[in-house]
Amino acid sequence: MASHRKSRPTGARVAGIRTPALATAALTSVALLSQTANATPSADDKPSLEEVEKKVDDLYRQAESATEKYNAAKEKTAKQRKQVDTLLDDVAQRTQKLNEAREELGSYAAAQYRTGASAPDTATFLLADSPQDYFDQTQLMGRLTSRQKDAVDDYFTQQSATMEKRQEATESLETLTESQSDLKTAKATVQKKLADARELLSQLTAEEKARLAAIEKKKQEEAERKAAELARQQAEEERQRQEAAAQQEETGSGSSTDTGTGTETGSGTSAPDSSYATKAEKALAFSRAQIGKPYVWGATGPDSYDCSGLTQGAWKAAGVSLPRTTYDQVNAGTTVSLAAAQPGDLVFFYDDVTHVGIYIGNGMMIHAPKPGAYVREESIYYDGESSIHSVVRPA
Incomplete structure (x- = not known):
């Protein structure tokens, strides 16, 4: 007789109980997540103290480079600002003189009108591009006095010069705006580099900071040793130079290397006077x-x-x-x-x-x-x- 017993479900046994495959997968995921959460970060993920030191030093150097660019941009901006201010003052003065010349011409036009001269001709004159343009179109030349002719020439000369100065001032202002933008960029770069360096240092533990100080001290000691070595070298060269000078004086060879501005050293470089x-x-x-x-x-x-x-x-x-x-x-x-x-x-x-x-x-x-x-x-x-x-x- 065929068995009527139901087949057992497939799955893993947990604590003596068989579970469905889906439940098994869920439990496996939970276990993996738990292991991940409880795992400590690998030591390899954290930079070494030497790497931190190098990164901080690099950031400080980059900040110093950006500082010099900032200094250059600031100096350039200051010079351009001074130049622009000078140009604007010049334009203002020229504009004032131009207005005065225009008023003088206006008085001549009014006088012409009172004496019966053509008012439209005067208006044409004031709107002309140059004295010659007007003189070619009218017979005003014959009616102008010498003083009036000089005033006409002076007006157009001042008008042309003022327009040139205004254009120069406009271009200088545009250049100044660009320099100010460069200055702003350089300033932001410095601030970013310094902020990054401070952030790296703030992450160090007290023990790491102590170790870093010890590394710095060792570097300083080596630097002082090299400085002492250079001092001995310079002292020896100076001693040799003085001995050579004394020998030349004793022999009276007259082959002194004194140039009047300095004395030759053992390295072949003139010493300061x-x-x-x-x-x-x-x-x-x-x-x-x-x-x-x-x-x-x-x-x-x-x-x-x-x-x-x-x-x-x-x-x-x-x-x-x-x-x-x-x-x-x-x-x-x-x-x-x-x-x-x-x-x-x-x-x-x-x-x-x-x-x-x-x-x-x-x-x-x-x-x-x-x-x-x-x-x-x-x-x-x-x-x-x-x-x-x-x-x-x-x-």
């Missing part, structure tokens, strides 16, 4: 007085500085006018070798020349380092030897 040393000391005195003041991008003192604002202010105190940005300051003087660097020289950094400090001797400089830091003395190797771009003697 006493005039430069005097100016450099003034620049250094100014720089030392700013130590402890905060770095603020775009600042030129007196309460805060960015890097090029500090060097510009320092040499201004010595009576030397430097451009505003690092891009221009690097060309405002004579390039010398690092071994021949003297106090007062400007040391530039990075391939894109976005940072500068003022050399104080012995491999050290005074500079405004970066946002969040203060003007300070530091080794010129603070970011590694390869970061040094050039040394420039500004006076």
